[in-house]
Amino acid sequence: MWRCTAELAGRHTECQVLDRLVDAVRAGESRALVMHGEPGVGKTALLDYLAGHASGCRVVRAAGVQSEMELAFAGMHQLCAPMLDRPEALPLPQRDALRTAFGMNAGPAPDRFLIGLAALSLLSHVAEEQPLVCLVDDEQWLDHASAQVLAFVARRLGAESVGFVFAARVPGGALARLPELAVRGLREADARALLDSVLTGPIDGRVRDQIVAETRGNPLALLELPRGLTVAELAGGFGLPGAVPLEGSIEESFRRRVSALPDRTRQLLLLAAADPTGDPALVWRAVGRLGIGADAAAPAADAGLAEFGTRVRFRHPLARSAAYRSASTQDRQQAHGALAEVTDPRLDPDRRAWHRAQASPGPDEDIAVELERSAGRAQARGGLAASAAFLRQAATLTLDPAQRAGRALAAAQAKTQAGVFDVARDLLAMAESGPLSEVQQASVDVMKAQLAFVTSRGSEAAALLLKAARRLEPIDVDLSRATYLDALLAATFAGRLANPGADVVEVARAAGAAPPPRRDPRAPDLLLDGTAAALHTEYAAGVPILRRALTRFGAGMSVDEELRRMFLACITAMRIWDDHRCDVLSARYVQLARETGTLSELPLALTARTFTLLLAGDLTSAASLTDELQAVTEATGSGLAPYGALGLAALRGDEAAASALVEATIEDVTRRGEGIGITFAEWANATLNNGLGHYDKAAAAGRRATAYDKEPAALCWSLVELTEAAARCGMTETATEACRRLTEMTSASGTDWALGAQARSHALVSEGTAAERLYRESIARFGKTRLRVDRARAHLLYGEWLRRERRRGEAREQLRTALGMLEAMGVGAFAERARRELRATGETAHKRTLIEGHDELTAQEAQIARLARDGLSNPEIGTRLFISAHTVQYHLRKVFAKLGITSRSQLDRVLPGSPATVQRPR
Template sequence: MHLPGGDADLTGRHAECGALDQLVAAIVQVGESRALVLHGEAGVGKTALLDYLAEHAPGCRVARAAGVQSEMELAFAGLHQLCAPMLDRLEALPPPQRDGLRTAFGLNTGPPPDRFLIGLAVLSLLSQVAEERPLVCLVDDEQWLDQASAQALAFAARRLGSESVGLVFAARTPSVDLAGLPELAVTGLRDEGARTLLDSVLTGPIDGRIRDQIIAETRGNPLALLELPRGLTAAELAGGFGLPGPAPLAGSIEEGFRRRIGALPHQTRRLLSLAAADPTGDPALVWRAAVRLGIGAGAAAPAADAGLAELGTRVRFCHPLARSAAYHSASTHDRQRAHQALAEVTDQQLDPDRRAWHQARAAPGPDEDIATELERSAGRALARGGLAAAAAFLNQAAALTLDPARRAERALAAAQAKIQAGALDAARDLLAMAESGPLGRYQRASIDLMRAQLAFITSRGAQAPPLLLRAAEKLEPVDPELSRATYLDAISAAIFTGRLAEPGSGILEVARQARTAPPAAHAPRAPDLLLDGLTAHFNDGYAAGFPLLRESLAVFGDGMSAEEELHWLWLASTSAALRVWDYDRWDALSVRHVRLARDTGALSELPLALTSRTYALLLAGDLTAAVTLTDEIQTVKEATGSGLAPYGAFGLAALRGDEARALALIDATVEDAARRGEGVGITFAEWANAMLNNGLGRYDKAAAAARRACAFDDDLGSLVWAVPELIEAAARTGMAEAAAWAGDRLEEMAGATDTDWGLGILARSRALLTEGETADRLYRESITRLGKTRLRPDLARAHLLYGEWLRRRRRRLDAREQLRTAHDMLETMGMAGFAERARRELRATGATAHQRARPTRQQELTAQEAQIARLARDGLSNPEIGTRLYISAHTVQYHLRKVFTKLGITSRGQLDRVLPSDPRSQ
C-alpha cells in the first residue's frame, strides 16, 4: 500500500524543504526554538512536508498530532494526542502547571484550570522533554483542532525561546489562534514539477493537451495530480476527449476518493465508513465495532490495496479528504449504525464523553437519555476548563430534546457557555432557538440578560442598559436577588454608555429606576452595597454614596463565589475605587480580576480585567509593565471579537508623550465609541488628549480636550481624571470661568474623601487657582500627601507644578530643587513629554537638567530582560519567573545569561547591587 508522504512526493519542493531544514538547524545546532505555520489548500502537500521534516530531523525526538473534524467538540483532545507520550515528565513541572494539565486531560479532578496556565504547562512540558534531545512537534490539520487545544498550542508557540523546540502547524486556513506566527505558504507545483509528478503515476501515454489541461485545472496541486488521472480511461488520456469542467479543488479531489471507494466491496465500504466515524485511530476499537456490525477481517485488504486506508497499528487514511469521502459516501442509516456500534464498544467509565458523542450521532431523533448524558459531558468539560466543548455538548443536548421547555433551557445554558467562551455569533443563534419555545418569565428575563451581555461585550454601547432594566423588572417578582444584580448590571452598562445613552436610559434615569430594586433579603454583601452606594451616589449627590461604596470595597469577596467576584470586579476596582480615591483597593482588586478571568477561562472578561490592571500600573508609573499588558489586551480582543476601546494603549501613549501614537488611538477611539454608543470611551479618550497636551505644554489644546471630556457631567466619577487636567490647562490659559467650574466639581468629588490621593490632587489643583502663601502651602501639602502614596506620576507632576510656580516668583533655588526632582522622576518613568517640560523650566531658572547619563548597562536591557532581572533580584526561581511571565524556565535562564553579560556580573546575588530597589515590582 502507498500512502502519500516521504521524499517521493516532494517533487518541486526544494524551497519548502530548505526552509524546514533551516528550522531544524536552528533547533539542533543553535539551541533556538522555532514555530512555523504551513498553510495551503487541501492536497497541496502539507502533510508530505511534515513527513519530510519528521524524517530529516537528525537527533530530534518527534511528536505528532492531527486535528480531526469530528473531535472539535472534545476539549483538549488534540493536545492530549500530542502530549500523551510525554506525560512521564509531568512530575518535573511546577505543581500548579502539573495539576492543571492533569485536570485538563481528565487524569484527576479539581477546579477548572487556568487556560493560560495550560498553555504555559504545555510550554514547560515541551521544554522538559527537549532537555534530553531537541524536540520537533508536528500538528497537522490545525483548522480541525478543538478550540482548547488550538489556544494552548498557539500560546506555547508564541512563547518559545531557547528550549530547542520546533512547533510546526499545517492548516488549510490557519485559525485566528495562530495569527502572527511565522508562515510558509504551500502552493501548487510549478509546471516542471507538476509534469514530473503527473508522469510518475501514468501507466500509459498521454495526449499533450490532456496533460496541460490536468496541470492547469489542478493548479499544480500534488494530490489532485495523483488522484484525478485515476478516473480517466487510457483512451481519454491518450485521445484528447477532454475533461469535466472546472470544479472546486477540494470537492473534485474528494469526489475522486468517492469514486474509488464506490468501486470497493460492500463490506469494505462499511468498514471504511466505520473507521472514518472513529476519530481516535484505535484499530482495536474499530474492529470491536466491526464485529457488532458483522464485518469480517477480510474487509480491510481491498482498502489497503486501493491505497485509501490501512488498519495496522493505527487506523490511517491516505488523506483527510479520503476520510471525509468514506464517511459522507455512506448512507445516513449506515453512519448512524456505525456511531451506535462505536458507542457500544467505547468504555463508559474511561471515555464517557466520546461515548455520548457517538450516541448523539447515532440517534435518529430526539432522545432524552442521550441529551442527559451530553449534559453530564458538558459538566466534565467545564471542570477541565473546556468552555467551548461544554457549549457544543449543550448545543447537541438541546437538538436532541423533544420537550420544548427543556429544549429552551438547554439552549439557554449552551448560549451562556458560548458567551463565556467568546463564541458570540453562536450564542445569538442559540438564543434564537430558545425563543422559539414556550418560555416562562424567568427564562425570558434570562434571554434579555444574555442579549444585554452580548451587547455589552461586543460594543459596551447604548443597547445594553434598556435590555438590562427590562430584565431586572421582569425578575423582581420571581427572583429578587437576581433582580438586584441585574439593576447593578444596568448601572454598570449605563456608566459605559455615558453621554451616548438612548432617551430614558441615561445613567441618572437608570439609577432612579434601580432605586426601586427589591431590598436585600440577607445581610448586605459587596454587590448589595455597590448597588445601594451607586444609586445614592447618582440620586443624592457624590458624597451620599461614599460610605457605602467604601464599605463595599472593604468586604469585597466575602461570601462571594469566584464567578460572582469576576462579574463585579470591574465595577468594584475601576469604578468604585476610583470614585472613593482608593488606589490600594484598586491595585489589589485589579490583580484579583486578572487572576480570576484567567482561572475561569472567561476570555470575554479578560480584556476588561487587563485594562483595569493596566491603569493600576499607569497610576503607579510602571509604564514598562503596562506595555506587556496592552499587548496582551490586543491579542485577547482579536481572539474574542471584544469591542472594548484601547483604553490602556492610549493612556500609556499619552503618559509617555508619544504624540503620534496617542492621537491616532484617541481619534480612532472617539470615532469608534461614537459609532458603538460607548460614551465613556469618548470621555477617557479626551482625558488622555488633555493629559498628553498638558505634558507637551500645549495648554490651549489641553483645555479644549478637557472641556470636551467634561461636557457630560451626569457621572462625575468618570471625570476624576479629566477635571484636574482642565484646571491645569485653564489656569495656564486664563480661562477663569472654566477653571472655577472645574474647581467646584473637584471639590465635590475629592472633598468627600480622606485619602491622600484625593486630597493630594485637590491640594495641587487648588494651588493652581490661588496665589501667595496659600498656594505655597497647598503645593507643599500636595507633595506631602502624594508622597505617602504609590502614585508617582501625580507626585512628579506636583513637584513640576510647584517648581514652575516658584520660578515665576523668582525663587530660583527652590524652583531648581523641585524641577530637578520632577525631571528625574518623570524621565525615569518614561513620561517624556512632562520630562521635557521640566527640562525647559530648569533652563529658564538658569540651570540645566542633570545630563541623562550615557545609557547604562542596566538601560541597555530589553523590557523583558529588565523584568526578568527584577524578579530574579527579588528572589524568584527560574520556574517562578517563567510562570509569572508565561515563558519557559529555559528561556528565563537564556535571558538571565544575557542580563549578566550586559550588567557585567556573574551571579544572581549581584543583581541587588546593580539594580535599584523597586517598590513597584509586581
Template sequence: MNADRKRGGLPVWRHSVGLTGRHAERELLDQLVAAVTHAGESRALVIHGEAGVGKTALLDHLAAHAPGCRVVRGAGVQSEMELAFAGLHQLCGPLLDRLEHLPQPQADALRTVFGLRTGPAPDRFLVGLAVLGLLSEVAQERPLVCLVDDEQWLDHASAQVLAFVARRLGAESVGLVFAARVLSRDLDRLPALPLAGLPDDDARALLEGALAGPIDEHVCDQIVAETRGNPLALLELPRGLTVGEVAGGYGLPGAVASEGGLEETFRRRVEALPGRIRQLLVVAAADPTGDPALVCRAAGRLGIGPGAAAAAGDAGVAEFGTRVRFRHPLARSAVYRSASPEDRRAAHGALADATDEHVDPDRRAWHRAQAAPGPDEDVAAELERSAGRAQARGGFAAEGAFLKQSALLTQSPKRRAGRALAAAQALINAGAVDDVRDLLTMAESGRLDDGQQATVDLLRAQLAFVTSRGGDAPALLVTAARRLEPIDTGRARATYTDALLAAIFAGRLAGSGGSVLEVARAAGAAPRPQHPSRVPDLLLEGTAAGLHTGYAAGVPALRRALAGFPTDLTAGEQLRLMYLANITAVRLWDDEQWELLSARYLDLVRGTGALGELPLAITARAPALLLAGDLTGAAALTDELEAVKEATGSGIAPYGAMGLAALRGDTAEAADLVAATIDDATRRGEGIGLVFTGWAEALLYNGLGRFDEALAAGLRATAYDEDLAGLNWVLPELIEAAARCGTTAVASGACAQLAEMADATRTDWSLGTQARAQALLSTGEAAERLYREAVARFGRTRLRVDLARAHLLYGEWLRRERRRREAREQLRRAHDLFESMGATAFAERAWRELLATGVSARKRTVAERPEDLTAQETQIAVLARDGLSNPEIGTRLFLSPHTVQYHLRKVFAKLDVTSRSQLDRVLPSDPPVDSR
C-alpha cells in the same frame, strides 16, 4: 501499498512515489530543523494550501529529515471538532511522562483537560502555558519537532492553545509546524509557507512516475493543466481512465482541480465497492480515534467479518494496520458523505455500543447523538450529563457543545428551551458567541415561562456587553433585570450591578434608555435583598445612589463595601466584582484601597490561573503604579499587557500605556495610542474611552507647558458630566490648563465639581487635589496656604506624581512672587522626583523653571531603561531584579523558563553583570518616598 486494478484494464498505479519537486519548500524546512537542532532556537511555521496540494507530504518529509530530533504528530479530525482538547491530546499524549517537571498548577491543568484528574476547568491560557512548558521540558533531552496536520479541523480549544504556544516559542529547541487549508485567525500572525500546485515539469514527472505504463503526451498535458499541478489530483484522476484512454489520448477527463472534484473521485471509487466494505469504511470514517480494535468491534456488531478490513485496504481508500488511516482527509469525507443517513446512523450506533461507557462516556454519548434518528430524551439526558464532565476538562465551550446537541435532540419544548439557554450561557462564558443567537432563537421557538424569558433577555444583554462593551448593553441589562425581579431577586440585583458597570463604560455613547442616570434610577429601585446587605449589595446600592441622587449619597455604602472586600466574598464573587471594586476605590479617591485591591486582583488572577481576567487586572494595576511614580513598574505591566493581548487576542484599550506616554512626554506614541483608542471606543460605543483619551492628552500637554492644547483636551473629556466620579482624573488637568490660559470661569466650574467629591470623601488624595486646584485660582496668603496644604496631603499618600506636581506648582508660584530661593527649593524637589520617576515632560518643565530662578547647575539625566536592552529584555531584567524565578517570570510574560534564561544571559552580557543580585545597581529603581 497494495496494487489496485480497475475495470477496463487500468494499469497498476504505484501509490507512493516520494516527494517530487518542492526544492525551495524543502530547503525552508531544512533551515527550520537546523535552527532547532544547531542554534537552539524555536520556530513555528504554517504550511497552507488547498486540499491535496502536498501539505502532508511536506510534513512527512520533515519527519523523515529531522536527525537527532524527537518527532510527535497530531491532526485535526472533522468529527472531533466538538470534543475539547482532543487534538491536543493526540500531540501531547506521548509526552505526559514529563508532567511532573512542570509547576504544579500547570501540571494539574493538563491532567484535568486530559481527564487524568477531576477538578474545575482550568483557564485556557494556563493550559497554553502548561503545553509550552511541557514542550520545553521534553526538548531538554533532545530537540523536539511537533507536526499538526489538518489544523482547520482541530477542536477550538486545541487550536487556541497550540496557536498560543506557537506565538510564545523562543529558545527551547522546539519546532511547531502546522498544515492547514487556509490561514485561520489563530495562525495569521505566524510565519507562513503558502503552497500552490507543482510547476508543469514537476507535475509531469509526478504523474509519469506514478504510472506503471506509458501515457499519451496530450493526455499528460491535459491532466497537468486541469489539475493545476495539484499532486493528489495528479495521482487520483488517472485512476478513472482505461489503458486506452491513458496511452492513446481518448476520452479526456473533465476538470477535477477543485476540492469537490477530488472528493468526487474518491466517492466514485467507494461506490464501486461491495456493500459490506463500504459500511466498514463508514464505521472507520465515523471513528476519529483510528483505533482498529474499536472499529473491529463496531463492525462485528453490524455483522461485518474481519476479512473486510483487508479488502478495504486493497481498495486504496484506507489502511487498516496498527491504526486506521485514510489515504487523505478527502477520502474520509467522501466515505462519510456518500453514505446514506441510515448507514451513518448505524455506524455511530455500532461505535457507541463498542465504546466502553466507563472509559470514554463522553465520546460514547456523542456517537449515540449522531445515531439518533430524531429527538431522543435518553440520549439528550446523557449528553446533558456529559456536559458537566466536558466543562471540567475543556471549559465552557466544551460544555456548550454538548448542551447544544442535547437541545437539538430534546422533544419537550420547555426542556429544549432550558437546555438551549444553558448552552448559550456556557458559550457566552467561553467567549464563543457565534452560535448564541441561534440558540436563543431555538429557545424562543416554544412557549417560555417568565424565568426562561428573563434568561433570554439577560443572555441577549450579556452578549451585547461581551462582544463590544458598547452602548446597547446597559438598556438590555436593565430590561433583563426587571424581568428577573419577580422570579429571582439575587439574579436581578446582580444584573443591575452589571448594568451599572456597562453604563459607566458606555458613558456618552449609551443607547436609548441606557444612560448612567436612567440605569441608576432603575437600579436604585431594585427589590431589597432577602438577607443583610453584603458587599455585592452595597456596591449596587452605593453606585446607584451616587449616580442618581448625587455623588455624596453613594459614598457611605461604597466605603462599607470596600471595607468588606474580600473577607465577605467567595473566590468566585471576588473575581466577578474585583474590577468594579477597583474602579470604585478610584472613584472614591481612596489610594490606599486602590493599592490593596489592584495588587490583590493581580495576585488572585495569577494564583487561580484565571488568565482570561489578566488584561483587566493589569488595566487596574498599571495606573496605580503610574500615579505612585513607579513608571518602571507601570511600563513592565504595560509591556506585559501587550504580551497578554498578543497571546489571548484581548482587545482592551491601552489606558495605562496612554498615561505612561503622557508622563514621559512622548508626543508621537501618545498621539498614536489616543487616535487608535478613540476610533476603537467610538466604534464599540465605549464612551469612557473618550474621557481617558482626553485625560491622557491633557496630562501630556500640561507636562509640556502647552496649556491651550491641554485645555481643549480637557473640555472634550468633560463635555459629558452625568457621571461626576468618572471625571476625577481629568478635572485637575482641566483646572490647571484653564488657569494657565486665563479661562477662570471654566476653572471655577471644574473646581466646584472637584469640591463636591472632596467634601464627600475627605481623603488626602481628594483634599490635596482640591487644595492644589484652588491655589491656582487664589492669590497671596490664601494661595500659599493652599499650596502647602496640597504638599502636606499628597505627602501622606502614595501618589508621588501628584506630590511632585504640587511642589512644581508651588515653586512656579513662588518664582512669580519673586521669592527665588524658596522657589528653587520647591522646584528642585519637583525636578528630582520627576527625574527619578522618568516623568520626562514634567522634569523638563521643572528644569526650565529652575533655570529661570538663576540655577546654573548641570541637569542630571532622566532615568530610563538601559539603551542596550530590548523591551522584552528590560521586562525580564526588572522582574529578575525584583526576585522572581525563571518559571515565575515565564508565567508573567507567557514564555517558557528556558526562553527567560536565554534572555537573562543576554541581559547579563549587555549590562556586564554576572548574577541577578547585581541587577539592582544597574537598573532604575522605584522612586524614593518624599513626604516633605
C-alpha cells in the same frame, strides 16, 4: 505506505524551508510555521518529509479529525500524550490544569490560557533533553480547545529548541500572525512527470494537458483522477470529466472507488470513517456486531483507500470523507450504533454518547441526558466548546420544546465562554424559538449583553442588561440586583457613547429603584445602592454607602464573585478618592486573577493595578505591568483599551508616542462604543500637554474629557488637569468652573487625596496669602497619601507661584524638591518643566544621566530584567509573560552581557527605579 518520493517532485523550495527550520531547532532556537494549501496539494507529504529529515530531534505528531472536532483537547492529547510521564517538571497550577484538561484530575475547569502555558512549559522541558519537532496535520479539523491552545503555544515560543509546523487548508483563524508557507500546485513540468509516473499506458497529449490544467498541479488529484478512466478514455480523451471544483473532484474519485467495493468492505470503511481514534480493536469489535468478516479489509487495501494494521489509516482525509458521505443515513446510524455498543462507557463515556447521538433516528431523551453529562465533564476539563457541542446535540434530540430551549440556552452560554460568539448567537436564536420562562428570557437578554460586552465593551450591553434586570425583579431579586450591577459597569464603559435610554444615569435611576436584598446587605448590595445614589441622586449621598461597601468587600464572597466585582470595586475606590483602598483592592485583584488562572480577568486587574502604581509614582513597576498586559492581550485577544499605557505615556512625556496612542485609542473606542476610553484618552492628552507646557492644548483636551460629566470616576482627574491648564492660559472662568465641579466631589469625599487635589486646584485660581496657604495645604495633604506624583506637582506649582512672586530663594527650594522627585520617578515632561523653572530662578539644573547599557535592552529584555530584579524566579516570570522559563533564562543572559553584570543581585544597582512590591503566588 502510499506516499512515495515521487510525490515530492517539484518541492525543492518547500523542502529547503523545512530543512532550515529543523537546523534552527537543532541550534537551540524555536520556530513556528503554518503550511497552507488546498486539499491534496501535498501538505501531509511535506510533514512526512520533515519527520524523516529531523535527525537528532524528537518528533511528535497530531492530526485533526473532522468527527472529533467536538471532543475537548482531543488533538492536544494526541500531541502531548507521549510526554505526560513528566508532569513533575511543571509548576503546580500548570500541572493541575493540564491533568484536569485531559480528564486525569477532578477539579474546577482551568482557564484555557493556563492550559496553554502548561503545554508550553511541558514542551520546553522535553526540549531540554532533545530538540523537539511538533507536527500538526489538518489543523482546520482540530477541536476548538486544542486549536486555541496549540496556536497559543506556537506564538509564545522563544528559545526552547522547539519547532511547530501546522498544515491547514487556509491560514488565519487561531493561527493568525504565525509565519506562513503557501503550498501550491506543481509546476507544469513536474505535474506531467508525476502524472506519467502513475499511468499504466499511453495517453493522448491533449488529454494529459487537460488533466494537468484541470488539477492545477494538485498532486493528489493527479494521482487519483486517472484511476477512474479506462485506457481508451485516457488515450482518446472520451469521457474525461469537465472542470469541477478540485476538492469535490478528488472526493468524487475516492467515492467512485468506494462504490466499486463489495458491500461488506464498504461497511467496514464506513465504521472506520465514523471512528476517529484509529483503534483497530474497537473497529473489529464493531465489525463483529454487524457480522462483517475479517476478509472485508483486503479489497480496501488493494484499492488504496485504507490500511488495517496496528492503526486504521485512510489514504487521505478525503478518502475518509468519501467513505462516510457515500453511505446512506440509515447505514451511518447503524455504524455509529455499533461503535457506541463497543465503546467502554467507563473509559470513554463521551465518545460513546456522541456515537449514540449520531445513531439516533430522532429525538431521544435518554441520549440527551447522557450528552448533558458529557457536557458537564467537558466543561470541568475546560473544554467549553466541546461542552457546547454536546449541549447543542442534546437540544437537537430533545422533543419537549421548553426543555430543548433550555438546553440550547446552556449551549449558548458555553459557546460564549469559549469565545465562539457567532455560534452562540445562533443557539440563542434556537432557544428563543421555543417557549421560554421569564427567567430563561432574562437569561437570553443577559447573554446577548455579555456577547456585546466581551466582543466590544460597547454601547449595546447596558441596555440589554437593564432589560434583563427589570424582567428578573419579580422572579429572582438577588439575580436581578446582580444584573443591575453588571448594567452599571457596562454603562460606565459605554460612557458618552451609551445607547439612548441606557446611559449611566438612567441605569443608576433604575438600579436605585430595584427591590432591596432579601437578607442583610453584603458588599455587592452596598456597591449597587451606593453607585446608584452617587450617579443618580447626588454624589455626596453615595459616598458613605460606597465607603461601607469597600470596607466589607470580600467578606462572605466566593473567589468567583470577588473577581467578578473587583473591577467595579477598584473604580469605586477612585470614585470616592480612596488611595488606600485603590492600593489594597488592585493588589488583591491581580493576586486572585493570577492564582486562579482567570486570565479573562487579568487585563482589567492589571489595568487597575497599573493606575495605582502610576499615582504612586512607581512608573517602573507600572511599565512592567503594561508590558505584561500587552502579552496577555495578545494571548487572549482582549479588546480593552490601553488605559495603563495611556497614563504611562502621558506621565513620561513622550509627546510623539503619547499623541499617537491617544489618537489610535480614540478611533478604536469610538468604533466599538467604549466611551470611557475617550474620556481617559483626553485626560492623558491633557496631562501630557500640561507637562510639556502646552497649556492651550491641555485646556482643549481637558474640556473634551469633562464634556461628559455623568461619571465621577472619570472626572476626578480630568477636572484637575482642566483647572491647571485653564488657569495657565488665563481662562479664569473655565478654571473657576472646573474647580467648582471638582469641589462638589472632593468636599463630600473628605480624604487627603481629595482635599489635596481641591487645595491645589483652588490655589491656582486664588491670589496672595490665600493661594500660598492652599499650596502648602495641598503638599501636606498629599504627603499623607501614596500619591507621589501629585505631591511633586504640588511642589512644582508652588515653586512656580513663588518665582512669579519674586521669592526666588523659596522658589528654588520647592522646585529642587519637585525636580528631584519627578526625575526619580521618570515623570519626564513635568521634570523638564521644573528644570526650566529652576533655571529661570538663576540656578543651573543638569539632567540625570542614564546608566550605560540600559537603553540598549529590548522592550522584552527590560521587562524580564525588572521582574528578575523584583525577585521573581524564571518560572514566575515566564508565567507572567506567557513564555517558558528557558526563554526567560536566554533573555537574562543577554541582559547580563549588555549591562556588564554577572548575577541577578546586581540588577538593582544598574536598573533605574525602585523595586516593586511583589505579590507572590501562594
